[in-house]
Amino acid sequence: MEDVNLNSTGAKGINQEQVLLSVPVAKRALAIIGGDKSVDPYYMGMHEAQSNPYDAVHNPGGCIQLGLSENKLSLDLLERWFSTHNTSPAPEYENFLNFKAIAGYPDVYHGLPVFRKLMAKFMDDVYGGGVTFDPEKMIITTGATSAIEILAFCLADPGDVFLVPAPYYPGFDRDMKFRSQVDLVPVPGLSENDFCITRAGLEQAFQESEIRGKKVKAILMTSPSNPLGKTYSRDQLLMILDFVREKEIHLIADEIYAGSVFGTSEFTSIAELVLVPPFNPSQVHIIYGLSKILGIPGFRVGLLYSWNDEVVNAAKKLTRFTSVPTLTQQILVSLLSDSRFLQLYISENQKQLRERWCLVKEALQEAGLPSVPCTAGFFCWVNVGQVVGVTSKEQELDLWRKLLYEVGVNVTPGSACQCTESGWFRLCFAFVDNQTMTVALDRIKQFVDSVR
Amino acid sequence: MKNGSADEHLLADEEESNGAHYKCFLSKRGSKALTPFSPYIQAVNEAKNYQWTPTNPEGYFLMATAESVLSFDLIHDKIRSCREVPATVGLYGDFRGGNRLRKAIAKMMERTFMGVEVSTANVCISSGVTAVLDLFFFATCDAGDGCLIPAPYFPAFDNDMAIRNGVEPIPVQPADTHTYIPTAVEMEEAALAAEKKGINPRVLLITNPGNPLGTLYPESTLKELLVWAVNRGLHVLCDEIYANSKFGPSANEFISMEKVASIAVNENLLSEKTVAQRVHTAYGMSKDFGMSGFRVGCIHTRNKGMQKFWQNMGMFAAVSNDTQHALSIMLEDEEFVDYYVAENNRRLKKSYEIFTSLLRAENVVYMPACAAMFCWLDLRSLLPEPTFEAEDRLWKELKDESRLILTPGRACHYAEPGFFRACYASMPPEHLTVATQRLTAFVERKRRKRKAEYPISV
Numbered sequence: 001m002e003d004v005n006l007n008s009t010g011a012k013g014i015n016q017e018q019v020l021l022s023v024p025v026a027k028r029a030l031a032i033i034g035g036d037k038s039v040d041p042y043y044m045g046m047h048e049a050q051s052n053p054y055d056a057v058h059n060p061g062g063c064i065q066l067g068l069s070e071n072k073l074s075l076d077l078l079e080r081w082f083s084t085h086n087t088s089p090a091p092e093y094e095n096f097l098n099f100k101a102i103a104g105y106p107d108v109y110h111g112l113p114v115f116r117k118l119m120a121k122f123m124d125d126v127y128g129g130g131v132t133f134d135p136e137k138m139i140i141t142t143g144a145t146s147a148i149e150i151l152a153f154c155l156a157d158p159g160d161v162f163l164v165p166a167p168y169y170p171g172f173d174r175d176m177k178f179r180s181q182v183d184l185v186p187v188p189g190l191s192e193n194d195f196c197i198t199r200a201g202l203e204q205a206f207q208e209s210e211i212r213g214k215k216v217k218a219i220l221m222t223s224p225s226n227p228l229g230k231t232y233s234r235d236q237l238l239m240i241l242d243f244v245r246e247k248e249i250h251l252i253a254d255e256i257y258a259g260s261v262f263g264t265s266e267f268t269s270i271a272e273l274v275l276v277p278p279f280n281p282s283q284v285h286i287i288y289g290l291s292k293i294l295g296i297p298g299f300r301v302g303l304l305y306s307w308n309d310e311v312v313n314a315a316k317k318l319t320r321f322t323s324v325p326t327l328t329q330q331i332l333v334s335l336l337s338d339s340r341f342l343q344l345y346i347s348e349n350q351k352q353l354r355e356r357w358c359l360v361k362e363a364l365q366e367a368g369l370p371s372v373p374c375t376a377g378f379f380c381w382v383n384v385g386q387v388v389g390v391t392s393k394e395q396e397l398d399l400w401r402k403l404l405y406e407v408g409v410n411v412t413p414g415s416a417c418q419c420t421e422s423g424w425f426r427l428c429f430a431f432v433d434n435q436t437m438t439v440a441l442d443r444i445k446q447f448v449d450s451v452r
Numbered sequence: 453m454k455n456g457s458a459d460e461h462l463l464a465d466e467e468e469s470n471g472a473h474y475k476c477f478l479s480k481r482g483s484k485a486l487t488p489f490s491p492y493i494q495a496v497n498e499a500k501n502y503q504w505t506p507t508n509p510e511g512y513f514l515m516a517t518a519e520s521v522l523s524f525d526l527i528h529d530k531i532r533s534c535r536e537v538p539a540t541v542g543l544y545g546d547f548r549g550g551n552r553l554r555k556a557i558a559k560m561m562e563r564t565f566m567g568v569e570v571s572t573a574n575v576c577i578s579s580g581v582t583a584v585l586d587l588f589f590f591a592t593c594d595a596g597d598g599c600l601i602p603a604p605y606f607p608a609f610d611n612d613m614a615i616r617n618g619v620e621p622i623p624v625q626p627a628d629t630h631t632y633i634p635t636a637v638e639m640e641e642a643a644l645a646a647e648k649k650g651i652n653p654r655v656l657l658i659t660n661p662g663n664p665l666g667t668l669y670p671e672s673t674l675k676e677l678l679v680w681a682v683n684r685g686l687h688v689l690c691d692e693i694y695a696n697s698k699f700g701p702s703a704n705e706f707i708s709m710e711k712v713a714s715i716a717v718n719e720n721l722l723s724e725k726t727v728a729q730r731v732h733t734a735y736g737m738s739k740d741f742g743m744s745g746f747r748v749g750c751i752h753t754r755n756k757g758m759q760k761f762w763q764n765m766g767m768f769a770a771v772s773n774d775t776q777h778a779l780s781i782m783l784e785d786e787e788f789v790d791y792y793v794a795e796n797n798r799r800l801k802k803s804y805e806i807f808t809s810l811l812r813a814e815n816v817v818y819m820p821a822c823a824a825m826f827c828w829l830d831l832r833s834l835l836p837e838p839t840f841e842a843e844d845r846l847w848k849e850l851k852d853e854s855r856l857i858l859t860p861g862r863a864c865h866y867a868e869p870g871f872f873r874a875c876y877a878s879m880p881p882e883h884l885t886v887a888t889q890r891l892t893a894f895v896e897r898k899r900r901k902r903k904a905e906y907p908i909s910v
Contacts, residue, residue: 154482298773326745
């Protein structure tokens with residue numbers, strides 16, 4: 001790396017001439033650029049999977065990608081829809097979406113009204129009729145990542161704390177800390193309790209933050225949970241809502257995996273509970289998006305939904321920076337208008353996920369690997385460390401490296417998800433095709449057998 | 453499950469009656485973001501839905517946003533033919549932008565205005581030049597640092613650098629109030645003054661072609677400012693978003709900052725290495741191509757740190773793959789691009805001439821422009837006193853009496869009251885004629901009134 005990321009002050013051993021010549025990138029940007037990626041499991045894993053990708057014919061010994069939470073199982077359905085449908089605006093949307101209207105500056109950066117209306121209806125359908133979403137409370141952004149960042153900006157000042165049930169989605173660290181500089185404090189769930197968090201756990205994390213002089217501003221949770229692959233029960237959600245009410249903090253519920261629930265457990269959205277007294281809905285905000293349910297992360301469509309008018313108004317201002325192209329909105333309006341197709345797609349997708357999970361579950365059981373029962377999302381939480389007696393983070397990472405470079409599967413180590421118990425791994429099972437998945441599961445089984 | 457809104461209403465009543473208050477405030481920075489728009493932006497937003505047409509004579513002529521409708525038809529037809537949704541659209545892409553679009557934009561910039569070789573590796577794409585600026589300022593400045601900007605300048609720059617990044621804009625008024633061409637002397641003075649106030653200048657932001665003036669920076673000025681800024685340890689960001697909107701004889705005088713930088717290196721004024729680190733150019737599809745709804749902007753930078761930053765941060769402001777795809781196809785059609793730029797320039801010139809010929813006939817003073825889509829009007833003689841309050845009143849009178857909405861000079865951070873920016877491309881030429889006649893009629897009325905009130909001064 002060249003001299004451009006030298007710090008102007010405080011950098012040891014840099015002589016004065018170098019300091020004068022080099023133009024520092026801002027201190028706050030250094031953390032984003034710098035950092036030794038060579039030891040970061042996420043990047044190492046991605047690098048290996050991309051540079052040495054498995055191919056049945058050309059590279060049978062290559063690395064199989066089980067670290068990306070993406071769902072390609074039903075992509076063919078969507079592709080077929082796009083190739084057979086005209087995505088020009090339907091006559092009833094001609095006024096809003098004709099080219100003249102869409103090429104100019106959007107009246108609203110946070111999503112064209114017709115797009116938000118259809119997104120709200122889509123969410124109504126996905127959530128199974130238990131909730132009615134209001135397009136006016138919806139802010140559409142270029143991906144859920146942007147929506148989360150906007151919420152972090154609106155709810156917390158730099159250095160403030162969000163409590164996060166752990167293990168949690170590794171991307172949160174990046175999303176919160178890069179620019180928003182919000183501190184994430186994990187609230188550990190334990191295996192003996194199926195990794196469910198407790199009121200006591202929340203209370204402890206809250207008190208510890210206060211003692212450190214940090215202000216806790218919100219709880220941030222993914223529901224259904226990434227990486228656990230399970231839903232929160234109604235009681236758990238009520239407990240969390242009550243905690244949030246008592247402490248007068250916010251709740252951010254990232255429900256991006258709603259709609260990808262395939263198991264027998266029920267999904268309850270926080271939206272179903274929040275409007276009942278004594279809860280105050282202006283404390284609650286939902287993150288959603290199209291990346292997971294429709295398998296189209298490339299479209300970059302996410303949203304935040306809030307009952308808090310001030311949050312909505314502040315967020316609107318920030319969507320100047322993260323606005324979805326009107327062309328994309330127009331195409332998606334066509335897609336979202338076809339509710340019959342969407343229903344078909346969602347149920348077919350759930351079926352595919354269920355079948356894939358069965359395949360994985362069977363293999364894990366055969367290999368004797370404990371896992372959390374998976375009912376939602378594209379991943380499962382597996383204790384691989386148990387077979388080799390992992391008892392520390394270092395041992396977990398050793399095992400992870402072995403899995404990556406010797407066994408040839410890229411999985412996510414629990415430490416990257418802030419799990420307090422060593423040896424757990426997130427295994428994504430919806431990205432590769434059946435044949436590849438089978439090969440991956442065989443490899444894992446063989447590895448387990450070899451070390452037992 | 454009851455309808456949500458009914459329950460909400462119930463809660464609100466309870467709140468009031470119990471005197472309960474919920475302490476779930478926004479963060480400090482979130483609250484700041486709630487600061488209401490200035491009145492002129494509010495008026496713009498309201499007027500958008502009530503614009504003048506022959507059948508709506510009470511409507512407004514919106515001349516306060518830099519938007520061109522002149523060549524929509526050309527883009528419309530082209531994009532219609534590029535709108536397939538490819539198989540790869542679903543998947544995550546490179547957060548610096550897909551390779552195809554980066555290459556297409558790089559080639560287009562190289563061919564049409566940069567005058568130097570443009571490598572794909574040095575181009576990163578984000579959701580609009582606004583997003584490019586937002587990321588750029590975060591990367592180069594810490595909160596509380598400053599950015600020098602020759603005034604008058606594009607009003608939204610303040611928002612773009614301050615709202616999320618806490619960067620202080622430092623307007624630099626031109627010493628030369630005829631040409632407005634800044635010099636390094638003013639820049640240095642402004643930098644020193646800022647430092648005295650505890651603001652550390654980190655960036656020099658230049659827009660060329662200029663907004664709101666619609667003029668071009670001479671090569672000598674660009675070189676002078678570049679060398680001064682780089683030697684002072686600043687980053688230089690040149691926003692060339694209007695680079696393909698040029699008309700008139702002086703249009704040939706446009707030179708990109710990238711070209712100026714390479715000249716400076718050849719003349720041994722700056723080293724190749726420092727130029728690579730500190731000189732950056734922004735471009736986008738919103739102005740020259742009128743595709744502001746597509747939200748596509750890019751930064752051209754050879755600073756490896758910046759590129760790495762974009763790779764990591766790009767996902768917060770990425771462009772949808774399908775839009776990238778459609779745009780790539782359009783920009784790869786070089787014949788189309790050349791035809792479009794030439795035709796668009798012709799139409800801009802025509803509207804500019806309609807506007808200014810009518811102004812000249814009424815002796816309304818304006819700054820001759822040869823680029824972009826707006827004109828800087830000098831209405832100082834209409835002010836009863838040279839104050840911004842008087843300018844505000846004049847702005848309001850223009851709106852209320854003549855239904856004309858212009859951008860007041862104060863919003864552009866110009867120090868002297870009485871100037872206005874008018875965008876002449878935001879309506880078809882036939883409407884522009886009506887709008888300009890209204891403007892000159894207004895000026896004429898005001899002059900007569902002033903003559904009556906102040907018979908000596910005029």
